[in-house]
Amino acid sequence: APMPVRIVPAQANSGSVFRQWLKGAELARGDYLWIAEADDLAAPDFLATVMPAFADASVAMSYCQSCQIDETGAMLADDYLAYTDSIDRERWRSRFTASLEDELRNGLSVKNTVPNVSAVVFRRERIRETLREHIDRIASFRVAGDWYAYIKLLERGKIAFAPKASNRHRRHRQSVTLGGDGILHLREVISVQRMAAERLPCRQTKDRADAYAEELYRYFGLHSEEAPTLSAHPQFRGSL
Numbered sequence: 001a002p003m004p005v006r007i008v009p010a011q012a013n014s015g016s017v018f019r020q021w022l023k024g025a026e027l028a029r030g031d032y033l034w035i036a037e038a039d040d041l042a043a044p045d046f047l048a049t050v051m052p053a054f055a056d057a058s059v060a061m062s063y064c065q066s067c068q069i070d071e072t073g074a075m076l077a078d079d080y081l082a083y084t085d086s087i088d089r090e091r092w093r094s095r096f097t098a099s100l101e102d103e104l105r106n107g108l109s110v111k112n113t114v115p116n117v118s119a120v121v122f123r124r125e126r127i128r129e130t131l132r133e134h135i136d137r138i139a140s141f142r143v144a145g146d147w148y149a150y151i152k153l154l155e156r157g158k159i160a161f162a163p164k165a166s167n168r169h170r171r172h173r174q175s176v177t178l179g180g181d182g183i184l185h186l187r188e189v190i191s192v193q194r195m196a197a198e199r200l201p202c203r204q205t206k207d208r209a210d211a212y213a214e215e216l217y218r219y220f221g222l223h224s225e226e227a228p229t230l231s232a233h234p235q236f237r238g239s240l
Helices: 017-027 046-055 100-108 124-139 145-153 181-199 203-219
Strands: 032-034 059-069 075-077 096-098 120-123 158-170
Touching: 017 124, 017 145, 032 124, 046 059, 046 120, 046 158, 059 124, 059 145, 096 100, 100 145, 100 158, 100 181, 120 124, 124 145, 145 181, 181 203
Parallel strands: 059 158
Antiparallel strands: 032 120, 059 075, 059 120, 096 158
16 A cells, blocks of 8 residues: 555454454544454545545534445445435535534434445544543444444534435345344334434424434334334333
8 A cells, every 4th residue: 555554463363353443543643543444445536525625623523325236246326315215315415514403403314314324534532522421322233233322423513415326335135034133123213213303302302303203113124014113012111
């Protein structure tokens, strides 16, 4: 490589990818941090796409749109608009910068609207301090730790988005076990939704969050017409 590269082998499994995020943030020396997930790809213009937002000193993280590819590199989708259109069909089609409250109101309280961390560049100091302060809670999640981390980070600054797809996110096809990973996933989503609702109490966003949780409930095959409402379901009562 035309630049110095330092490899730091892990001596033991940390048990959480988020502890590796913290380790990287501690070891990094620059002002900005990119967490390059092993299976993903960045276009040559990735930094040119996301870095201009940092001209605003209040921006803590900047990310771009991502293409979706499969295990072989074949294109699955040109973007994640199908995922975000259920929230807003226009918002992720143009650049924006937003505060935590604005982003919660515009969808981050409903679902993780940042689909993959490899499309994000962070101000290193702010992500490092966020991870230091909240690492035990973040690492307690298997599915939603990144979403939780973004919300806590945005207490320290703004989020910026660029609509150009300068990242390729690799999606691995894998089944979600009924009553296993599906329940875990849903529990974690509801847990972060509740945390977001405490930060921004709003009837409209709560209704949207409940609808998304119900959508996942059906998607994972956990729904039956005779089942009680999600909030009262015995699998979730008192467990979040």
